Amino acid sequence: MTSNGSWLASVNPACKLIAHLCVMFMLMAVSDPVITLCLWLLAVVTGIVLGGWRIGYLLKRLLPYTLFFVLIFWMLAAFGKGEHVIWQWAWFRVTEESLNNGLTIGLRMLGFVTYGLLFTSTTDLTALMMSLIHQLHLSPKWAYGMLAGFRFIPLFQSELQQMKSAHKIRGYKQKNSWKAFTRYALPLFTQGIRKSERIAVAMEARGFTGTRDRTYYLAPVMEGKDWVYAAGLLVVAGGIIWLLKFM
Amino acid sequence: MNWKMKEVVLTVILAVACGVLYLGWSTLWIPISALVGPVGAGFMFGIWIIASPIVAYIIRKPGAALIAEVAAAAVEMLTGSHFGLSALLIGVFQGLGAEIAFALFGYKRYNVFTLMLSGALAAVGSIAYNLIANGLGYYTTQMFFLTLGIHVISGMVLGGLLAKVIVEALARTGVLNPYEIMKSRRKQGKSHAVASRV
Numbered sequence: 261m262t263s264n265g266s267w268l269a270s271v272n273p274a275c276k277l278i279a280h281l282c283v284m285f286m287l288m289a290v291s292d293p294v295i296t297l298c299l300w301l302l303a304v305v306t307g308i309v310l311g312g313w314r315i316g317y318l319l320k321r322l323l324p325y326t327l328f329f330v331l332i333f334w335m336l337a338a339f340g341k342g343e344h345v346i347w348q349w350a351w352f353r354v355t356e357e358s359l360n361n362g363l364t365i366g367l368r369m370l371g372f373v374t375y376g377l378l379f380t381s382t383t384d385l386t387a388l389m390m391s392l393i394h395q396l397h398l399s400p401k402w403a404y405g406m407l408a409g410f411r412f413i414p415l416f417q418s419e420l421q422q423m424k425s426a427h428k429i430r431g432y433k434q435k436n437s438w439k440a441f442t443r444y445a446l447p448l449f450t451q452g453i454r455k456s457e458r459i460a461v462a463m464e465a466r467g468f469t470g471t472r473d474r475t476y477y478l479a480p481v482m483e484g485k486d487w488v489y490a491a492g493l494l495v496v497a498g499g500i501i502w503l504l505k506f507m
Numbered sequence: 508m509n510w511k512m513k514e515v516v517l518t519v520i521l522a523v524a525c526g527v528l529y530l531g532w533s534t535l536w537i538p539i540s541a542l543v544g545p546v547g548a549g550f551m552f553g554i555w556i557i558a559s560p561i562v563a564y565i566i567r568k569p570g571a572a573l574i575a576e577v578a579a580a581a582v583e584m585l586t587g588s589h590f591g592l593s594a595l596l597i598g599v600f601q602g603l604g605a606e607i608a609f610a611l612f613g614y615k616r617y618n619v620f621t622l623m624l625s626g627a628l629a630a631v632g633s634i635a636y637n638l639i640a641n642g643l644g645y646y647t648t649q650m651f652f653l654t655l656g657i658h659v660i661s662g663m664v665l666g667g668l669l670a671k672v673i674v675e676a677l678a679r680t681g682v683l684n685p686y687e688i689m690k691s692r693r694k695q696g697k698s699h700a701v702a703s704r705v
Contacts, residue, residue: 406578450682459520460517463512
């Protein structure tokens with residue numbers, strides 16, 4: 261997770277996270293497909309205007325989710341409750357209400373994904389952790405522990421790939437996914453535990469005790485523009501809901 | 508909470524490993540749920556909560572189950588899950604559910620029963636979130652209880668029981684020797700030894 265250097269990337273990460281979570285709660289409270297669509301469009305527009313998203317990037321990141329969207333829509337449309345039956349076959353029963361609900365939930369999921377992407381594509385991991393320490397009073401022990409741990413994501417991914425190749429070259433064929441799971445999970449966990457012990461020893465050896473009483477090379481503060489972004493996003497989202505619901 | 512640095516990093520790294528597995532599992536979930544429907548695909552649910560029982564079983568501290576699940580969910584979100592920010596929120600619900608199971612016994616009992624209970628309660632937490640956010644309330648009543656049942660069973664087997672199997676396998680390799688799980692076992696072993704000598 262690295263920031264992409266847009267204006268949105270300069271907003272305080274903790275503030276941004278909370279603002280996006282608030283919009284998510286709004287999305288959860290809305291049960292109308294049109295309002296949900298507008299809130300999703302708000303995320304897309306914010307991403308393009310403030311988040312530095314190119315159209316190509318947007319399509320590349322969001323297209324895979326359209327399959328997911330269709331799936332969620334179908335699940336609710338065919339298995340949901342409702343009175344006005346439109347089409348019925350075997351155990352599938354499509355009604356007006358279920359179509360409406362399916363559309364709402366599908367768009368809501370798309371909204372969750374887009375607000376998540378808006379956050380992850382514009383936030384630097386180190387800045388986020390520092391912001392969690394300073395703004396949300398997370399203990400440095402956990403923040404630095406997580407920073408150390410998150411460095412292992414790419415390592416684990418490449419290790420998993422390596423194990424797969426090693427198995428392949430020795431002629432191991434994946435018979436069922438249950439066996440394959442333990443075969444890959446076990447070495448991954450053992451390696452992880454060994455590494456975690458070494459990291460902890462290294463951190464303590466370098467004088468890291470995990471107390472709050474320390475110096476920071478990065479100390480994010482809340483500025484005017486952070487408040488403006490959070491308030492702006494919430495006011496516009498709230499305005500959309502109010503306008504479409506009561507006008 | 509007097510967490511040692513060793514335990515903090517262990518929790519985070521196991522959560523990261525689980526998060527990477529979750530992500531793979533999430534990708535697998537899409538084609539399977541397209542094939543057998545969302546209710547049928549519920550049997551895959553248990554893997555997504557495995558971080559809680561694994562870490563709580565090894566560390567045996569209050570809060571371990573919740574922290575591990577939230578951290579694993581955060582990793583899944585940061586590495587680009589198709590559930591977006593909701594992956595993080597659902598992690599909080601599942602972690603809280605799993606935590607209750609260990610809290611019920613005052614963080615004293617760690618056996619197959621509590622591990623499976625934590626899996627079941629994590630499933631309940633996940634269903635509670637789905638009820639609020641993902642429109643599970645729009646399903647027919649029959650469909651809803653079927654989904655709940657499948658999730659609970661999957662949480663017990665693929666979450667609790669599998670966690671037990673994995674941790675026992677890890678314990679045999681000896682990497683867990685410096686942690687609470689083996690410490691308490693050594694203590695028990697020692698008391699047995701003393702008793703037999705007396």
